[in-house]
Amino acid sequence: MSGIRAGQHAFVRPWHVFVFGSTLGLVALFERVQGFRSGRxxxxxxxxxxxxxxxxxxxxxxxxxxxxxxxGAATATVRSRPSRPPLLFACMVAALALVVAADRVDADGERRAAKLTAERQSACDYTPQVYSATPGWFSW
Structure with missing residues (x-):
């Protein structure tokens, strides 16, 4: 038996939203840590x-x-009536969209750094700044 009784529907639960969004955020943060950067x-x-x-x-x-x-998880949990799947799905999509946007911003930063590096005429007069690229998975 699957655990779903007659009349019940398999909905996304608040903890699904929390786990999904937190995992995406942690992975995105993890790939931006100094030791795990792409090497560029x-x-x-x-x-x-x-x-x-x-x-x-x-x-x-x-x-x-x-x-x-x-x-999203807190709002769905605190509400007096059962949470609606559209709210939970919207929070999951928002978390995914924010991580994709962060990867796109990092990809733009890498393009900017490549352009600035190409414009360099000669050796630096002082200690240069090093920019490490962290484009992420969603930087196509």
């Missing part, structure tokens, strides 16, 4: 505020995936 590094002679902005936006999007998972 770009040496920049001048510090680039745009690259720092790309990094912060990508991290904020990953944090948003965690937030979508937690808020």
């Amino acid at each position: 590094q770009y040496v920049l002679c001048h510090e680039s505020p745009a690259l720092n902005h790309f990094t912060l936006v990508a991290l904020a999007l990953v944090a948003g995936a965690f937030l979508a998972a937690v808020v």
Whole structure:
């Protein structure tokens, strides 16, 4: 017997949303940790505020995936009536969309770093900034 009684439907539960979104967020954060980066590094002679902005936006999007998972699961759990699947699915899709957006932002940051590296004319006069690429799985 599958555990579903007559009249019941197999819906997404709040804990599914939490596990899905948290796992996506953790994996996205894990791939951005210094030791597990892709190995592509770009040496920049001048510090680039745009690259720092790309990094912060990508991290904020990953944090948003965690937030979508937690808020979606908490909202579905706290409600007095049973949670509706569209709300739970929407939270799962939001978490996935935020991780995909973070990967796209990181891919744009890598393209910007490659362009800045190509524009470098000669050796740097001081200690250069190194930008490590973290494009992620969704950077096609």
